[in-house]
Amino acid sequence: MLSNDVKQKLKAIVGVENFEDSKSACLVYSYDATPNFQSMPDGVISPRTTQEVSEIVKLCNEHKIPIVPRGSGSNLCGGTCPTEGGLVLLFRHMNKILEIDEENLTVTVQPGVVTLDMINAVEAKGLFYPPDPSSMKISTMGGNINENSGGLRGLKYGVTRDYVMALEVVLANGDIIRTGGKLAKDVAGYDLTRLYVGSEGTLGVITEATLKLIPIPETKKTMLALYQDLEAAAKTVSKIIANKIIPSTLEFLDQPTLKVVEDFAQIGLPTDVQAVLLIEQDGPAEVVEKDMKKMAEICHAEKAVSVKVAQTAEEAEALTTARRAALSACARLKPTTILEDATVPRSEIAKMVNGINKIAEKYKLDICTFGHAGDGNLHPTCPTDARNHEEMERVEEAFAEIFALAIELGGTITGEHGVGVMKAPYLEWKLGKEGIAAMQAIKSGLDPNNIMNPGKVFAKDSRKRLVVTR
Amino acid sequence: MLSNDVKQKLKAIVGVENFEDSKSACLVYSYDATPNFQSMPDGVISPRTTQEVSEIVKLCNEHKIPIVPRGSGSNLCGGTCPTEGGLVLLFRHMNKILEIDEENLTVTVQPGVVTLDMINAVEAKGLFYPPDPSSMKISTMGGNINENSGGLRGLKYGVTRDYVMALEVVLANGDIIRTGGKLAKDVAGYDLTRLYVGSEGTLGVITEATLKLIPIPETKKTMLALYQDLEAAAKTVSKIIANKIIPSTLEFLDQPTLKVVEDFAQIGLPTDVQAVLLIEQDGPAEVVEKDMKKMAEICHAEKAVSVKVAQTAEEAEALTTARRAALSACARLKPTTILEDATVPRSEIAKMVNGINKIAEKYKLDICTFGHAGDGNLHPTCPTDARNHEEMERVEEAFAEIFALAIELGGTITGEHGVGVMKAPYLEWKLGKEGIAAMQAIKSGLDPNNIMNPGKVFAKDSRKRLVVTR
Structure with a gap:
C-alpha cells in the first residue's frame, strides 16, 4: 500500500496524469504474458525522463517500495508481474x-x-x-x-x-x-x-x-528439409556445423508442432513427417548459394525425405512467419499454454528431443517441441488447462524432469526466456548453492533494500532435485 | 609476511616443491611487463588442481593474505604486480x-x-x-x-x-x-x-x-595504403565502414612509428609518408576479392598516395608481423617505454591523433601513435627514461591530457590493457563516483576481505580532472 504522502510525492515528480492507482489501472498491469500468474501492483507510474526515474527510485528506496520496470510485458517467466506489490514503471513516454x-x-x-x-x-x-x-x-x-x-x-x-x-x-x-x-x-x-x-x-x-x-546482409535464402526420423534431423544440424557452415537460422519443428502450425497458418506445411528443419542463410549472394547447396547435400545424405528451397521472398517469409507463429498456434488448442525453453549443447539435441517425448508419454501430456536447433534452444510447449489441477500437477512434474534432463546434458533451464518467478525454484539446479550465493552478493551490494523487482530470479524455496527415471 | 604456520599449511596443500618464498623467487615475480613498477610478494605458489586453488584461497581468506593470480605477466597495467604483498599464484601446472x-x-x-x-x-x-x-x-x-x-x-x-x-x-x-x-x-x-x-x-x-x-576463414588478403595526410587516413577508416565493409584488420601507424618499425624490421616500409593503413580482409575468396577492390577504391578516393596488395602470404605476414612489433621497436629507442591505449569511437580517430600530436608538442615529448583504427583503439607510445624525473613528470601530465581528451570524445581510458594500478587513478573520469561505487559494491559483495588482487582497479586516490588546454 502506498501512503497518501508517497502518492503526492510521486504525482509531484511525474505529474498527476502519469500516476494511477485505481483498481482498473492496477489490474491491467497485474499480469504479463506468463500463463496462470497474476499479482496486483499498488500503483502504475510513467516517468518522462531519466531524472524522473531517479527521483522515483530514490523515493521508493527510502520507503522500501518495490519497483517493477515493464515494457510490453511479453515475457514468459512472470518477470514483470508485481509479485510483491509496489510500483509498475512504464516507459510509454520514454520510447524514442x-x-x-x-x-x-x-x-x-x-x-x-x-x-x-x-x-x-x-x-x-x-x-x-x-x-x-x-x-x-x-x-x-x-x-x-x-x-x-x-x-x-x-x-x-x-x-x-x-x-x-x-x-x-x-x-x-x-x-x-x-x-x-x-x-x-x-x-x-x-x-x-x-x-x-x-x-x-x-x-x-x-x-x-x-x-x-x-x-545488412546482401541476400537471404530459405530452405525446408523434411524427415521421417528425428535423429536424422538432429544429426543434420550437427553435420552442417561440423562442415563449418553457420546458417543464420536453423529451426526445428516436430510433428505435433507441424500439425498445429499448419492448421493455424494454412501454408501447405507437410504434416505427415516426423520433423522439419527450417534453414536460412544470409550474406553475399555467392556465399549463400554455395552454403545452401552444401546444406541441401547434407540434408539428403542424412536421409531427408524432401529438401526444398523457397523460390520467392514471399514463400520464404511465409515459412519463417509460420515458425514464429508456433506459440500462437499451440495456444489455440487449449486454454493454457506452457512454453518452456530448456537449452542444451547443440550436440545433445537428439537426446533432448527424445527425452522430452518420453517424459510427455510418461505424464500423459501433449508436448509440441520446436525451437532453435542450431543453438540447442528448444521450446517444449504444453497445451493444457490451468483449471484442471490434476493435469497441471503432471505438467509441472514433467517440466521439472525436462529441466533436470537439460542440466544432465550440460544445458540450462532457460536459454532466452529468463528466470523471473517461474524458473527461480530451479535455478539452483544449474548454478548450485554457491553460484546463487555469488549472485545474491551482487544483488545485495547493488540493491540493499531489495526494491528492484523483488521476488524474481532468487526463489524463497528451491525445488529439490528429482530422481529422474527414464 | 607469511607466518610459519601458514607456510606449512600452504606446503601441505601443494607439496613443498610448489611453494617458494626465497628472496630470489619472490624477486622474479615482483614485476610484470609494466615499466617502472615493482613490488615484492611474500611467496609464490603453483597449485596443481582447482581443489588446491580452493584450499589456498580458503586459507588466505582466513588470514587475509592477498592473492595475485598470474599467467605470463605480459600485461601493461601493473595488473599482476603484488602491490600489497601476499601470494603470487602461478598456473604452470594448470596449463592443459x-x-x-x-x-x-x-x-x-x-x-x-x-x-x-x-x-x-x-x-x-x-x-x-x-x-x-x-x-x-x-x-x-x-x-x-x-x-x-x-x-x-x-x-x-x-x-x-x-x-x-x-x-x-x-x-x-x-x-x-x-x-x-x-x-x-x-x-x-x-x-x-x-x-x-x-x-x-x-x-x-x-x-x-x-x-x-x-x-576458420577460407582465405585472407592484406593491403597497405600510404597517406601524406593524417585526416585522409582517418577518413578512409570511416568511409570503409560507412560502405558496409567490416575488414578483419584495419591498423593505423603514424610516421614516427613507421620509422622505428622499419628501422627494427627492415621490410621496406615507407618512412616518408605521414600515415599508413594496414588493411586485411578474410572470408570466402569471392567476398575478400570484392571487398579488397572496393577498399582500394576508397583509399584512392581519399587521396592515398599508394595502395598495394601483398602478393604472397609471406609478404602479408611480414606486414602484420611488423605491426605487431611496433611496441618492441619503440622499446629500442630509450630505456623506458610508456604505451597507452586510450580508445575513442571510430569517428573520432582523426581528432584523437591530432590531439595526441599537439599534446606531445606541448610537453616536448616524442610520441609514436599506432593502433587499431577500425575500433578506435589507439596506442600512443612514449619512449622515455624513468631515471629522468623531470621528463617522467611531463610524460605523466601528457598522458593525463590524452586520457581526458579520449573521454571528451566519448572514449575510454583503456581499450584492451586493463586498469590495474596504472589506470586506477583515472577510472573515475570514465565512470564517475557513482559508477565506481557500483563496482565497489560488487567487489565487497564477492570479496569482503579484499584478498583478491587488492590495490587493483580501485585507486586510493583519484586524479583530479585537469583543465585541458589545447
Missing part, C-alpha cells in the same frame, strides 16, 4: 529512437521503443540489428535488454547481450550511471553493461541503451 | 588444453595455456579463435580472460569477452562455481561469465574456461 549513428554503426534508444520499430528504422538505412525474439512486434528494447532476448538468428549472430554497447542505468539508490560507450573495446572496470543485460530489472532501471549494428 | 569439441565448436582450457599454442591447436582442426593480443606468443588464456584482451581482429570479430562461454571460478571464500556452458543461449541468472572476464583477478581465481570457436 534517439540516434542512428552511421559512422560508428550504433543506434541509441530509450527503453520503451518497440523492437520491430527499431529494426525497421535501422534497416531503412541499410543496417542490421540481428536479435529477433518472436515477440518483436510488441516487445520493447528495454524488455529485450533486461531479459537478454534471443531469437531465430542467435546461432550465427548471437543474442541481445552481444549488441549492447552502452547503458544508462538508474541504480537502486537513485544514482544515474553510464556504462560502456560507442566503443568496440573498453576494459575500464567491471563489465557492468553485460551484468545489467539479462538482470531482469533486479539491479536497477535501464533508461537508455546504445546498440551495435552491422551491415 | 582439456578438450576441442568439434561438434559444439568449443575449446576448454586451463588458465596457464599459452594463447598461441591454443590458437595453433584449434587451427590444426580448421577452427578459429579470433582474439589475437600482440603478446599472444607468451600470454596465457587465464591472463587474456582476466584482462579481456583485444588485438588486431577486434573490429570484425570482437574481443576475448565475446568468446568466453563458460568458466570455473574459485571465489574469495574458496567456493568453486561453474558459470555458463557450451550454450549459445543461457539466461539462468546474472551473467557471471562476463562479469569475471576483465575483472583482473579481483573477484576470484579463474581455473578453467570454455571458449567459442568459429570456422
